[in-house]
Amino acid sequence: MAATMHAFANGAELARNLADKVAASLSAAIDARGAATFAVSGGSTPKRFFQELSARDLDWTKVTITLVDERFVPADNPRSNHLLVAENLLQNKAKAANFLPLYQAAASVEDAAKLATKATETIGNPFDVAILGMGGDGHTASFFPDGSNLKAALDPKTPRGIITMEADGAGEPRLTFTFSSLQDAKLLVLHIEGESKKDVLAKAEGAGDEAEMPIRAILRRAVSPVEIYWAP
Numbered sequence: 001m002a003a004t005m006h007a008f009a010n011g012a013e014l015a016r017n018l019a020d021k022v023a024a025s026l027s028a029a030i031d032a033r034g035a036a037t038f039a040v041s042g043g044s045t046p047k048r049f050f051q052e053l054s055a056r057d058l059d060w061t062k063v064t065i066t067l068v069d070e071r072f073v074p075a076d077n078p079r080s081n082h083l084l085v086a087e088n089l090l091q092n093k094a095k096a097a098n099f100l101p102l103y104q105a106a107a108s109v110e111d112a113a114k115l116a117t118k119a120t121e122t123i124g125n126p127f128d129v130a131i132l133g134m135g136g137d138g139h140t141a142s143f144f145p146d147g148s149n150l151k152a153a154l155d156p157k158t159p160r161g162i163i164t165m166e167a168d169g170a171g172e173p174r175l176t177f178t179f180s181s182l183q184d185a186k187l188l189v190l191h192i193e194g195e196s197k198k199d200v201l202a203k204a205e206g207a208g209d210e211a212e213m214p215i216r217a218i219l220r221r222a223v224s225p226v227e228i229y230w231a232p
């Protein structure tokens with residue numbers, strides 16, 4: 001499915017426009033079904049967008065938020081994506097939203113993946129909104145080049161749910177929704193900022209293996225159109 005580029009003058013303008021778009025999609029889902037589901041990414045990019053969205057006026061009590069991916073660390077760890085969401089999105093009006101974490105205090109990351117799959121099985125069939133990020137190595141979610149479970153994570157036949165991932169570039173073991181869970185979100189956004197990420201995107205849009213730049217799986221095979229939000 002084709003991707004559409006939405007380019008903005010700066011990060012603040014991007015955050016406002018993306019918050020408008022996401023708030024409208026969540027509100028439309030609430031009007032249609034009485035509930036909305038929303039998967040967000042971590043990392044450094046989404047902070048300003050989260051802060052902007054948290055002040056938007058919608059019935060947050062009807063919104064369930066989860067993470068596209070998470071590090072296998074508890075929520076008080078500075079590298080936790082949950083912590084980023086708690087401090088920046090689950091604030092203001094969005095405090096009323098329901099949050100489903102991926103991290104589970106299990107003996108192993110594999111056990112945590114099973115528990116997280118169970119905990120999220122009623123949402124995301126498909127997600128109303130999924131916001132993806134992209135690392136400088138072309139990873140998205142926790143689909144890392146050379147990731148231990150990359151083949152399974154990107155296989156469209158792997159069911160919806162959470163899978164584990166370990167990779168040199170990942171730091172801790174990871175928990176990530178599979179490709180099949182994310183690629184059909186009703187609003188599927190790739191949020192990137194900076195000239196270097198634009199260069200990475202241009203490379204990913206060229207020829208080459210998905211395994212080298214896993215964002216290619218989304219750009220090439222997602223059934224939903226990919227809305228790219230970019231600012232310098």
Ligand SMILES: O=C1O[C@H](COP(=O)(O)O)[C@@H](O)[C@H](O)[C@H]1O
Nearest residue numbers: 041042043044045069133134135
């Ligand atoms: O590891 C991660 O990185 C990506 C990109 O993060 P950024 O800091 O370059 O914006 C992010 O999308 C993902 O959720 C996160 O776990």
